Amino acid sequence: MSLKLNGEPAEFLPGERLVDVIGRGGFQVARDCQHARSEAIDPADVCTVRIDGRLARACEAIAQEGMNIVTSLPLTGGMHAEAFDRERARQIIENELGREGPLLPILHGLQQEFGYVPREAEPLIADLVNITRAEVHGVVSFYHDFRRAPAGRHVLKLCRAEACQSMGSEGNAQRLLKKLGLGWGGITPDGALSVEPVYCLGLCATAPGALLDGEPLGRVNAEQLEQLAADLAVEAKR
Amino acid sequence: MKVFVSLDAGAIAVGADRVAKAIAAEAHRRNAEITLVRTGTRAMFWLEPLVEVETAAGRVGYGPVTPKDVASLFDAGFLEGKPHARSIGLVEEVPFLKRQTRLVFARTGIADPFSLEDYRALGGLRGLERALTLGPDEIVAEVKRSGLRGRGGAGFPTGIKWETAARAVSPKKYIVCNADEGDSGTFADRVLMEGDPFTLIEGMAIAGIGVGATQGYIYIRSEYPYAVRSMMRAIDIARSAGLLGAHVAGSRYAFDIEVRVGAGAYICGEETSMLESIEGKRGQVRAKPPLPVLKGLFGQPTVINNLLSLASVLFILAEGAQAYADFGWGRSRGTMPIQLAGNVKHGGIFECAFGITLGELVNDIGGGTATGRPVRAVQCGGPLGAYFPPALFDTPYCYEAFAARDGLIGHGGIVLFDDTVDMAHMARFAMEFCAHESCGKCTPCRIGTIRGVETIDKIVAGREREKNIALIHDLCEVLKSGSLCALGGLVPYPVLSALKHFPEDFDAAEEHAAVGQEV
Numbered sequence: 064m065s066l067k068l069n070g071e072p073a074e075f076l077p078g079e080r081l082v083d084v085i086g087r088g089g090f091q092v093a094r095d096c097q098h099a100r101s102e103a104i105d106p107a108d109v110c111t112v113r114i115d116g117r118l119a120r121a122c123e124a125i126a127q128e129g130m131n132i133v134t135s136l137p138l139t140g141g142m143h144a145e146a147f148d149r150e151r152a153r154q155i156i157e158n159e160l161g162r163e164g165p166l167l168p169i170l171h172g173l174q175q176e177f178g179y180v181p182r183e184a185e186p187l188i189a190d191l192v193n194i195t196r197a198e199v200h201g202v203v204s205f206y207h208d209f210r211r212a213p214a215g216r217h218v219l220k221l222c223r224a225e226a227c228q229s230m231g232s233e234g235n236a237q238r239l240l241k242k243l244g245l246g247w248g249g250i251t252p253d254g255a256l257s258v259e260p261v262y263c264l265g266l267c268a269t270a271p272g273a274l275l276d277g278e279p280l281g282r283v284n285a286e287q288l289e290q291l292a293a294d295l296a297v298e299a300k301r
Numbered sequence: 302m303k304v305f306v307s308l309d310a311g312a313i314a315v316g317a318d319r320v321a322k323a324i325a326a327e328a329h330r331r332n333a334e335i336t337l338v339r340t341g342t343r344a345m346f347w348l349e350p351l352v353e354v355e356t357a358a359g360r361v362g363y364g365p366v367t368p369k370d371v372a373s374l375f376d377a378g379f380l381e382g383k384p385h386a387r388s389i390g391l392v393e394e395v396p397f398l399k400r401q402t403r404l405v406f407a408r409t410g411i412a413d414p415f416s417l418e419d420y421r422a423l424g425g426l427r428g429l430e431r432a433l434t435l436g437p438d439e440i441v442a443e444v445k446r447s448g449l450r451g452r453g454g455a456g457f458p459t460g461i462k463w464e465t466a467a468r469a470v471s472p473k474k475y476i477v478c479n480a481d482e483g484d485s486g487t488f489a490d491r492v493l494m495e496g497d498p499f500t501l502i503e504g505m506a507i508a509g510i511g512v513g514a515t516q517g518y519i520y521i522r523s524e525y526p527y528a529v530r531s532m533m534r535a536i537d538i539a540r541s542a543g544l545l546g547a548h549v550a551g552s553r554y555a556f557d558i559e560v561r562v563g564a565g566a567y568i569c570g571e572e573t574s575m576l577e578s579i580e581g582k583r584g585q586v587r588a589k590p591p592l593p594v595l596k597g598l599f600g601q602p603t604v605i606n607n608l609l610s611l612a613s614v615l616f617i618l619a620e621g622a623q624a625y626a627d628f629g630w631g632r633s634r635g636t637m638p639i640q641l642a643g644n645v646k647h648g649g650i651f652e653c654a655f656g657i658t659l660g661e662l663v664n665d666i667g668g669g670t671a672t673g674r675p676v677r678a679v680q681c682g683g684p685l686g687a688y689f690p691p692a693l694f695d696t697p698y699c700y701e702a703f704a705a706r707d708g709l710i711g712h713g714g715i716v717l718f719d720d721t722v723d724m725a726h727m728a729r730f731a732m733e734f735c736a737h738e739s740c741g742k743c744t745p746c747r748i749g750t751i752r753g754v755e756t757i758d759k760i761v762a763g764r765e766r767e768k769n770i771a772l773i774h775d776l777c778e779v780l781k782s783g784s785l786c787a788l789g790g791l792v793p794y795p796v797l798s799a800l801k802h803f804p805e806d807f808d809a810a811e812e813h814a815a816v817g818q819e820v
Contacts, residue, residue, distance in 0.1 A: 228730070
């Protein structure tokens with residue numbers, strides 16, 4: 064059985080873990096998840112790879128026929144992905160501490176600053192809010208909005224709820240995803256665009272609806288979405 | 302000359318910003334004196350982007366306008382309200398608007414949403430002013446007399462909720478506005494927050510004074526970035542004007558409001574999950590009792606009202622409980638902003654008294670489907686609402702009549718589907734959505750919905766069809782009685798209604814399979 068590893072074919076045995084296939088192929092992914100430091104590790108520099116455009120941990124994934132694996136993440140990273148800055152994170156957290164129940168505003172603030180909620184921030188939040196790290200992690204992982212790794216530079220959210228389905232949203236989405244070779248939540252290889260599902264944007268009377276970097280789009284059709292993705296790809300090349 | 306273009310996200314989504322920009326540029330080019338006012342939307346979305354012009358006869362409308370139409374609008378003399386291919390005549394005379402009874406949406410779409418002066422000129426603050434003369438006891442009594450029921454879906458009498466909170470003794474009480482409008486096909490909360498935000502602020506202040514609460518929270522979903530910004534801006538303006546703070550409108554009552562933004566969890570529209578979320582926790586539902594009204598946010602007495610309930614209170618206080626109760630049908634009093642959505646020709650908000658039939662809403666008001674094909678099904682009340690076939694279009698729009706037909710009105714959304722819809726797919730989607738959004742607390746909801754998806758797949762594939770249909774019914778029974786909240790408790794509605802009214806869609810694949818075997 065074979066898959067594509069950074070553009071080259073690689074053989075594997077049924078049931079093999081991706082991390083082993085990658086290691087044999089001469090590429091490196093860190094395998095030590097039991098890190099001794101008390102700080103959690105950013106998944107982006109550990110065993111995370113892209114499988115058909117989607118982020119996944121190589122240590123958890125099982126190799127499948129025809130998978131397209133990319134081990135080096137585009138350094139351009141997220142929409143406003145910034146390197147983790149402990150002092151900046153501390154400021155953001157402290158800014159919200161005066162509120163009753165400050166955790167969600169803190170997480171939104173961090174994501175706005177860094178493009179995702181960095182794992183390194185979790186112990187810091189726990190310390191400053193005076194809750195356990197498990198509680199912080201539980202909240203971050205509960206809500207669909209909070210990202211654990213940077214998104215593409217642009218984020219397109221396509222509504223999949225009933226009102227948009229009645230106007231053909233599923234067909235549009237499948238066509239776009241197929242054209243880009245992505246699954247839901249995937250990022251184009253140039254790092255230009257993430258395509259994410261969303262369940263209702265309140266644009267139900269101008270369906271199908273979408274949100275591009277927070278700006279609403281209504282009555283969208285498949286051609287328009289493909290054009291949009293093509294424009295962003297051109298922009299990425301410049 | 303005043304020209305009006307909407308700043309509603311629904312209008313911007315179809316190009317209102319570009320049209321407004323084109324009008325400003327063209328006016329500048331032609332040296333035409335215009336004042337461009339960005340308003341909320343009239344919520345007639347098939348006409349958006351809608352451009353309105355003030356004339357002696359009233360506001361004249363043009364829509365839907367594209368930036369390319371702008372030059373020809375000037376050529377045609379639209380600033381004097383003259384005819385053009387996009388002309389719709391006097392906006393107030395458009396039947397969709399004329400047939401409505403707009404109590405909650407009385408001001409939306411007319412003026413600048415952030416002008417307190419305009420707000421007052423259009424009747425704003427009259428409710429709060431009367432509330433201040435009445436005092437807490439009478440405010441609660443007035444709301445109770447109006448017969449207003451919670452507009453979030455459950456339909457619990459608002460006045461009784463307020464009374465219970467008012468009687469609770471505590472140094473701190475809260476008002477929480479549920480603006481986590483996650484149901485597909487509903488957008489009334491969004492349109493009001495973007496188009497008339499002071500109405501919500503006034504409604505919450507009245508509630509605060511009525512029950513003795515000093516702090517309010519508006520929980521808005523992150524999927525509504527425009528509404529979030531709009532409310533934050535309006536709250537700042539209201540605070541500067543002395544409508545919020547230590548002395549509401551100069552009175553002895555203190556009340557302030559903070560916006561909280563959700564994080565993409567549908568379940569947080571459930572009131573106890575919402576409280577958990579505001580407290581900074583995972584949005585998992587709480588068991589009741591204790592009722593939030595006695596032990597809610599941070600353990601304090603908390604009134605959680607839907608945005609539309611709070612917005613309905615203004616009319617009740619300004620015009621009196623009886624004036625409000627005079628509208629309506631049976632035990633459903635007042636008006637409901639009904640939202641027509643999905644595959645609909647005339648989509649938007651139609652606010653009217655309860656009692657209108659579903660068929661009138663779908664066919665007369667909504668004009669049938671946008672695609673022009675026959676209506677096959679309508680889903681009422683969001684993803685957890687039942688699918689109704691045209692055979693049930695004689696159902697009067699009210700809480701009891703819908704319940705009698707195994708449906709619910711929910712938050713007032715109606716989503717139309719044409720005859721290309723696959724109802725087995727929609728039933729499966731309901732289960733899938735519930736599995737995706739389950740908070741995980743109750744086993745039937747967390748695991749049962751995943752089994753539901755699998756079982757529907759088996760039915761459609763024709764595998765032990767009868768047995769699996771029986772299993773779905775059984776599973777739905779367990780979901781109904783074994784879930785703490787409405788997510789698991791209501792998912793049987795779309796599933797069983799699809800199965801009951803559209804059984805033919807559940808054996809389509811079986812036929813295909815049979816045909817395949819013959820070949």
